[in-house]
Amino acid sequence: MSKQLQKVILFMDDNTVPFAEYAPPIKIDIDTTRLVDGEHMLKVVALSSDGKEGIQQVAFTVRNGPAISVIGLQSGDTVSDVIPITINAYGSETNESFVISASETPKPISAWVWSVVLVFIAWGTYYLISYFH
Template structure:
């Protein structure tokens, strides 16, 4: 029965040894924890019972390590003098339970919010002075 089904061989990156050899159709779980963070390529080679081959390559990015968030500088920024940075690194941890501590990145208050707050307080002061003067 195996001779009439296609064979599937999986490779990661340019590896010569396959990570799996399976018979189609199949469900497969790729464990990315064994891969380094960064870009990778999954190469799927199928061999039909008649001897014909098909190849498909899928690029993907692994990010199992702690996520790094940075505020104060962005990609290709032009900077001068002292640049204050806020950097946070946090891990997903145990995915079976949610841990709040360290999973959120603190951020500074945006400038537009300060401007809006000052404008509102200025309007409120003007309103109080003009309508409730004795």
């Protein structure tokens, strides 16, 4: 009777074919640039020397592509007619030149800022009218 060795088998997502098989302990680097952006599942199957099996699944998110910012539309919004949206995508590419214009995602001015400005203008108008009257 031969003694079975311990081993760790690694699967990615729903693949039935393992991408790696090692004797423990192991330390590996997973190249996420070969995975599409989004949710993924690393499945680790460990086999003991007496044939017992342990399984652990680790969910993780890959985000190697450019970051995407959408202003004017959010998940779950109910919309009608024409809606203006602003979409910006930016990543960590290294370029020789840096363009300052349009390098930031434009954000709309908050309603509270407009409220403060209008209150200040109204107060100033009231002050001027009462001072010169």
